[in-house]
Structure formats: C-alpha cells, structure tokens
Amino acid sequence: MSETLRGLYLLQPTLFIAGAAMLLLVVGAFSNGKRDLRLPALMTLLVAFLLQILSAEFSTPVTGFGGLIIRDGLSDYGAALLLVGLFVSLLLADPWFRREGILRFEWYPLVLLSGVGMLLLVSAHNFMTLYIGLELQSLALYVLATFHIRDLSSAESGVKYFILGSLASGILLFGISLVYGFSGTLDFSVLAHAIEGQEQSAVSGLIVGLTLVVIGLGFKLSAVPFHMWTPDVYEGAPTPVTALFAIVPKVAAVIILARLMLGEGAIISALGVDRVLWALSFLSMLWGALAALGQTQIKRLLAYSAIGNAGYALMGIVAGTEDGLAAMLVYMTIYLVTTAGVFAVVLSLRSDGQAIERLEDLKGFAQHHPLVAVLLGIFLFSLAGIPPLAGFFGKFYVFRAALESGEVILAITGALTSVVAAFYYLRLIRLMCFDSGSVPQERPIPAEYAGIMAVSGVLVLLFLLAPSAPVAFAQSAAASLFP
C-alpha cells in the first residue's frame, strides 16, 4: 500500500466527516435552509464512530502521510470520546435552538468541521498537522460562539474569543517556527531524536519554542492564566454552544498535550518544559475553585468549573506515567459524561418562555421538578468528587497517579481545591432543595434532555459497580505511548 493510501485509510473517519460536512453545507444552501439536517449530521457522526472503532489499531502505532499523522490507542480513544461528545452536543443543541427560534442549517456543518479539526489534532504527529487541526477547530468554534447573531452578548463573546484565540494562535505559530528554526524539523519523532545531542544554545531556543507551543495549547484548554476568555465566552455564547465548548474541545487539547509530553522522545518533558504544565495545572485548580465562589450565573459557574477541571486533567499528564495518562483519560471521560448531564439539565431550564441563566432562579427547583433536581444533584455531587459517584473515582485516580510520581504539592492542592469547589456545587444544591422560590418551571422536558440526563445519571451512579471496564480501556490507550 502506498504511503498516501495508507494515510487516507488511517484518516478515513475524519475524511468521512469532512466530506459529509461539505455535502451538508451544499444541501443546506440549495434547500435554502429548509431541510432538516439533524439526522444526517447525527448519522455522519455515528458512521464515523463505527469507522473509527473498526479501523482501530490498538496494538502498534501506525503513521501515515510520511509521518504527518499517527493512529494509536491514544488517538483512537480520543477520537471515540470526541465523536461521542459531538453527538451529545448535537442532541443537546436542537431542542434549545428550536425553542429560541434561532436554528440555522450552518450549525451542523460547522460542528462537523470543528470535529474534523479536533480529530486531526488527536492524531497529529507533526507540528503542521497540529496547527492545521487546531485552527480548523478554532475557526469553526469562533463562528459558533457568535451563532446567535442578533444577540449582542453572543457577538461580543465571539469577537473576544476570536481575537484572543488569534493571539494564542500567533504564540503557537511563533513557537512552532522557533522549534523548526532550532531543530530543522516539525516531525515529532525526528524532533525527539534531534533533541538528543543538541548544543546548549540550541536547547534554549527549543525550550522557548516549546513553551510557546504549550501556552498556545493551554489557551484552548482554558488553563490559567490563559483562561480569561472562558467565563465571558461561556456566558455570552448560546447555551448549546457553551455545552459544546465545555464537552468537546478540551479532550482534543489534553490529548495532544499528553502526546507531546509523554509520546515518543517525551519532547517537552525532556527539556523541562513540563514545569509549565505543572504551573498551569496548579493555577487552574486554584483559580477555578476560588473565582467560582461568588458567581451568580450558571454558565459562568460552569466556566470556572471547566477551568478547575482542566487543572485536574493536566495533573494526570504532569504525573508523567502510564497510570497518570490513563487516569487523565478516565477523568476526561467521566467529566464528559457528567458535564453532558449538567448541560442537559441547564438547557431544559425554562421559565416564561425564557431560558434560565441565573443561579437565583434555581430556588425551589426541587419542588417543581424533583426527579430532575435529584439528577442534577447527582451530577453536582459527582463534580464535587463525593463518593461513591463517578467523579470521586476520576479525581481519586488522578490524585493517586500524581502521588505515585511524587507530585505531592499538586495532589494536595487538588484535594484542597476540590473541597473549596465542593462549596459552590453544594451551594447550588442548597438553592435547589432548601430555598423556596416561585419561578415556575416549564414542562415537559424534551425527550433528548431526559434521555441524556437519564443515561448520564445511570453512568455516574453505577460507575462504582464496574470501574474496571472503562479503566481498562483507558489503560490500553495509555499503553500505546509507553511501548
């Protein structure tokens, strides 16, 4: 098989989505937006998921296109997670957009294209692929943030995201060019070999370049101090888009960071740049917990929750071990499931034809919707890391990995900040259950939301019955970086 053909074979799910996205764009444009593209879009993701699973290469990593891309356990795990996340995001978005009356057909191709970017990112084996994947994802997401064009705050959030994202892209690109300048290559494996036996002066240049790359990726992950866009964008963007932001892109960003840090040659940890990740993790956990304390908006609160969770995920990478990587993957998986559940609840909150976005309006929620309140309570307890829910195990695995590799300060910080974080999650529960309020809640809850809530709730509740299955998947994925 020629190199090109192999590359095409390896990349088939991504390419399938790309093709489908263009097709949907054309269909949408020609039908003047009348045709409902939801089912085709969902089917696309489903097929891509099957293609990804069927062509999965868990045993040995395979590169394609002359080393531009790689398929290994990690990329397959990441891709599967991303596709599930995109699928859930599409399901979550539809009823909300329809109720608000702002659904337009571009939504589907844009989501799919951002998905193409993320899939490229998780299988990048070259800084060029990395950059293209990241930009493809980001461009689609910038547009999505402004999706509600008549809404000022949505437009504002899109612009903020775009400008700061451009700055981050500039930083990333500058870093890549420095790496190329000092090593003469963009390929990860070649770079890994080049780093050994470099002159001291050249090493400094590589360090600067790689630090800039990490910072650029840290922006996408909304790691502190490159997180400032997150609360504003989360708040301003239409809620389904916020859900998409919260659920999906982080997965791609942490996986490419993990590959850079722990993959072949351990590019960034060999040069000591992993300390940047340490700092990002430390600051994110701290900031995410503290700044969330006085928030009054549900979406801003979730933004800080996302920032804090990025810190916990990074801790698994910083641990630098196979267990740490596996713990990070489990953590992200649980986070995805829990966040999907939370957003299903948040999106279903409506009163007097308006979406509810203030925490205040949750008062007395438990009386109107006892079952939904119980589910939200379960999700929040899980996010707070209360046993026996899934979130506890996610945190536990990460902390354990960090402790085993000697990252005591990070582990302690993580434990302490999760105590602080528990406060604001529990405050939400208090608002729901113990404060009385008179905001009537609309019924019925759309079936999509009910279904996602139920599935998430069951997964979060029952994780403890069979924790070994997801952990085993994550471990086999993590093993691909540790041959």
Added chain:
Amino acid sequence: MLVALVVFLPLFGALASGTFGRRNRSLANGLAVVPMVLSAFLAVVVWLTLPETPIRQELFPFIQSGGFAVSWAIYVDRLTAVMFCVVTLVSAAVHVYAVGYMQEDASPSRFMAYLSLFTFFMLALVSADNFVQMFFGWEGVGLASYLLIGFWHHKPAANAAAVKAFVVNRVGDLGFALGIAGIFVLFGSVVFEEILPLAADVAEVQWHFAGLSFDALTVTCLLLFIGAMGKSAQLGLHVWLPDAMEGPTPVSALIHAATMVTAGVFMVCRLSPLFAEAPFALEVIAVLGALTAFFAASVALVQNDIKRIIAYSTCSQLGYMFFAAGVSAYGAAMFHLATHAFFKALLFLGAGSVITALHHQQDIRSMGGLAKKLPWSCAALWLGSLALIGVGVPGVFGLAGFYSKDAIIESAWAAHSPIGSFAMAVGLVAAVLTAFYSLRLLLLVFHLPQDTALAASVRAEQAAAQLDGEHSAHGAHHHEDAKEADASGAHGLDSHELDSHGSDSHGFAGVRESPMVMLLPLAFLALGAIFSGVFYHHEFVGDHAHEFWGDAISLAHDPLLEAHGKIPFWVKVSPLVAGAIGIALALWLFMRNTALRTTLATRFAGLHRFLLHKWFFDELYARLFVRPAWRVGEIFFHGGDKNTIDRWGPDGVSSLMARSGARLRKLQTGYLYHYALWMLLGLVLLMGWILFSTTAGAN
C-alpha cells in the same frame, strides 16, 4: 429457627409498624402487637421444649480480625430462656396496654416501633453468645431507652431526662467496654462458651500498673460490674432512673422496671463462673446492692410522684437482686428478677391506669379516695404491692415476692459471712421500708379522703412550674406550651371550684376506669404476680435447681443449696415479719394517728428534707461533675473551638477563600486588552521561570 423467630419477630414488628403504620393508627398497633404476641408465644414454646444442652444457632460472622473472631449467634440455655419468657411476656402485655394508653397520642407508630425495637435489642442482649453481641444489645436497649424516655420531645423535662439517662449510662458502658477489653486480654476470646470454663485458670493472673499489682480477674469483674451498675441503676449510677419516669408509663413498666434495668443482674448471672473466681468483686457487689436496696427504699418513703415512688422501689429491688448475686445466690437473683418483672410491671401499668384516668396527674397528694372510682386499678396496685412486700403463708401459698425475697434473705443468712449478715440486716430493714411506702401509696391514692387544700396547693405548684417551663421554652414551642398551660390552668380552676363544694368525690367526678385493652394486660400480669413464685420456686432456688439450671449459672457456691434446707425458722419468717411491721406502721400512721405524721415530719425536718431530695445525689453530682464539666466545656467551646479552631480553621479559611475569590473576580474586567495583557504577562512570567529553572539546572 424457633429461637431466631423469637428474636427477630419484634424487629420485624418495629420496622413494619414504623414504616407502614404512619398513616393508620390500627395498622401501627396491629403490626407491632401481633409479632410481639407471636414472639411471646414462641418464647414459651422454647421454654417448654428447652433441651439439656444449650441451643446455639450461628447467623453469620460479624468480625474476623487476626485472632479476634465474633459471630452473630443466638445462644439459648436456661438463663436465656428465663429472660426470653420474662421479656417477651411482659413486652407483649405492655404492647397491648400501650394500644389503650397511647390512644390519643399523635404518633402511635413511632411509639410502637420504638417499643418493639427495644424488645428486639433486649432479646439480642440476652441471647448473645459473646461479649460483643451482648454489647450491641446493651447499647441498643440504651438507645431505645433514650428514644422512649424522650418520646414526648416537646417536653423539656423529658429531653433532659433522656439525655441524663444516656450520659449516666455512658459512664457504666465505659466500664463494660473496658471489662470486655480486659476479658480479651485475659482469655484471647470474647465468646462465653470459651471463656467461662477457663475462669479458674486465670484467677492468679496479676496486672501491674503504676508500680502496683492488681488481681486481673477482680479488676475485670469490677469493670464489668460498673457496666451493670449503670444499666441497673445501682447506688451511684442510679440518678437517671427516677428521671426516666418522664417517659410514657408503658415504657416505665417495660424498660425501667421489668427488663432493661435487670440487664445488669442478667449479665452478672451469665458471667457467674467468672465472678465466682473473684470473691472481692462479689463482696463489692453485695455491699453496693444492699446499700442500694436501703437507700432507694428510704427515698421512696417521702416521694410524692406516684411513678417516682415505684421507680425507687425498682431501684431498691434491683439492689436485692445484686446482693443475692453478691453472696453467690445467682438462682435467687434470677428468681427475684423474674417475679419482680411481673409484679413491678403490674404496679406500673396500674399506676398508669390511674394516671390516665386523672388526665396525667401524677402527684399522690392530689389524689385520694379513688378505690370506688377505679376498682380494677386499685386491685392491680394492691396485688402488685402485696407481691412486692412478699405476703404469704410459709409452706402453704404466697405471692411471687414472698418466695423470691425470702430466698434472697435466706441466702444472705446462709452465706455465713460478715458481708452476708450485713446484707441480710440491711435487706430486712429495706423490707420494712418497702412495706411502708407501698402502703402509704395505696392509702393516699385509694382509701384516704382527698386533702383538698393540699391538692389545690399542689396544682398551683404544678401550674407555676409549667409557667416556668413556658418561659424557658423558645421559638415554635412557645405557643404550644402557652396553650397547654392555659388548658391546664383552666382545668385546675374547674376542679378547684368543684372541690370547694365540699364532698371529696366531686373532685374526680369525670374519672372513669380504663378501657378493657388496658385492663386485660393487668389481669395477665396479675396472674404472673400471683403464681410465678409458687410454681417455680423449686426450680429456681429449691430442690430441682441443679437439673433446672444445668450449667447456665454457677451453683457451686450457692449458699441456699449448700444449706440443704437447714434454715432456721426465724430466718424464714423474718421477711414476712419485716413486711408486717411495715404494714402495721403505715396503717397506724395513716389511719389512726395522723397527727403524729406531721409531728414526725417537723421534728425530723432535716431527715425529711434529706430523703425528699434523694440524699442530695443530684445536687452533689451537679456540683462535682456537671458544673465543672460544663465550665470546662465552656472554656473549650469559646476559647478552643470558637476562638481558635473556628476562627483560624473553618471560618478563617472560608472567609480567606471568599475574599480571594472576590479579588480574583475583580481581575475579570471584561475588557479585551486586559485579557490580552494577562495572557502576555502569564507568558513572560512562565517563560522566565522555565528559562531560569532549566538553565540553572543545566549549569
């Protein structure tokens, strides 16, 4: 299977009644009463079919840790079978009685569930085959007792009494827990069957502590006895029992007379082979038991609350049981335990019947001449009292107490030791007092005409106390209490007007005898009070004792059996004579020479006060323990907890978090250029740090 049913049916009743009976009163009653009656029936079957060798049914393992292994098991020998019968029969009677007694209460399902739960714990206690399970039942009955004393939790006095009972029992339980630890250290096991045969082997073991050496078994037995003292309200740890009368009367009858308080006696008897090897511990038990018998009887002489009199009487009778055990007459102790359960429950339930008839009036000074109004209650109280005094004709027939108390006094005499003689002397004096206070109660309540002036002043006193209670009540309770006080005030006024018309019977114009559902249990218990002594004295303490008990209790040093019936006549009749003296004194003072009563009370005002204040035990404890503990607690609460831990710990940290959170939020200005600046600042700082740290490491 059978024995397991006896134990678990009450638990089932408790759960069922508590869960399904919340809406429906009859369902709540039925779900508790039926399993309880069934359990009692099965207990009798167990009693009648008890095999020679003990039944041991293992349910499942409990703790396995190194050499320490404990299972949940049901162990039934003769001793357990006695307790099974006593507990389930009295409990069944009380359950039925409670249906009537709690007729107007708001939460019958809670009451019935607690009552059944208590019975389950008590049965678990007596059927334990090891110390840990016994401790489980021990704590369980403590819990049930706490819940039931404080059942009317809107009454501050009931809450205080419940807490007092719990705390005082903690003192005893600490001793018990330490005793169990001592047992484990000595024997390496906590299973009765493994320990008891080895008692003689460890009799010589010494423990060294602080340069002194102690006899290990004696120390252990004394610690265990402290546990027994707490539960069985022996002198020193008795202070909770009279206050426990704040609970509903069925509770007093079941828990604080017939069953739970006898757990200590049961424990000593269960461990009799151990105590037999620790003579000093036995002497302590005998002396303390005798003193308790005397102390409680003396206090009962002057109390005015009908339930408290009977409570002190219980305390006194428990003293008898302990000094019987202390002179190695375990059979006599168990015999008195069983007979006492019947007649004391009868007394309590009879008193409860009087109390309900008088709308929860408990002060005997405001009663009088009720014999015609409440004939059945009167009969029950008379029968119970006579059984308690121990009336009978030697060699022909006697009420329950006649046989059991005689056996105790005879055992004390037959012990032929200074301690035995002391116990006998004290026991006889206490018997005189017992007869006296019993008669005083009966006469004042049923036969003497009501002293209207005194009754009025008592009511005024009570109203004032209630007002005090109202003032000390807070918040939501405020209104309720005020309403209650209003109601009782009005009631008091009504009866006062009626009283002023002259004839004493007018004061109780509306008084009716209790319903059948309350009288039937009285009749049943009366049968026990009449016949339990005459039927079983041969088995418990007589010729058939050896076959009857088998190895269940230690009969090796039983003084009564050793005496082989060679007890002088004067010893045999001495309790009867003591009772007769007491009765005669009471009749003389209350029927004939009433003026002398007042003279005596004023002449010996100091003594009267001393007795009325229960030998000042509560005051002494308040000064010695409660207030100092309170003060230390205040110091730690304000100085330690609030100003140190809270201030620098939770409160300090949380306010620090809130402040830093607020500060961080201020950084989130919303301006794009601020955000970009932050990103670049972060970049520069991180870059500087990395470059510094990596190059510093390289050089």
